[in-house]
Amino acid sequence: MSERIKIVVNIFGKDYTVVGEERSSHIREVADIVDKSMREIFKKNPNLDITSLAVLTAVNNVNEYIKVKEELEEMKRKINEK
């Protein structure tokens, strides 16, 4: 079993404890992306409450995730066709 690490990251001014199996540098990178994402959405919608901001950040990121995942699957399909 791989080792689970626990690190504290700051996202949008608040500390969160994240538990994961990844390197701490990777978790920090992820937290940084979420932080930047929230700040960008906040800039465009300064009246949003922080929960909505966080939910919409998750929505945006899942959207990007699905696009990349579909691209990857399409590529795998093409490789298998050859």
Next chain:
Amino acid sequence: MSERIKIVVNIFGKDYTVVGEERSSHIREVADIVDKSMREIFKKNPNLDITSLAVLTAVNNVNEYIKVKEELEEMKRKINEK
């Protein structure tokens, strides 16, 4: 310019207006993933407030996103090497 659509989705019991260029079925699929993600994290951490829940959902999904993106880039690199 592509058409922007506005739809209302329900995530973790709250309605959110999402604006996007994607089909509404795609946006609903994304909202569904976020909703499920939040419910899963909530099950494991019932004491978390909803903002933290949403932030950690974003963190989890960005983590998956980076992994898939790296896999995609690695695959593209291999294809170009051939």
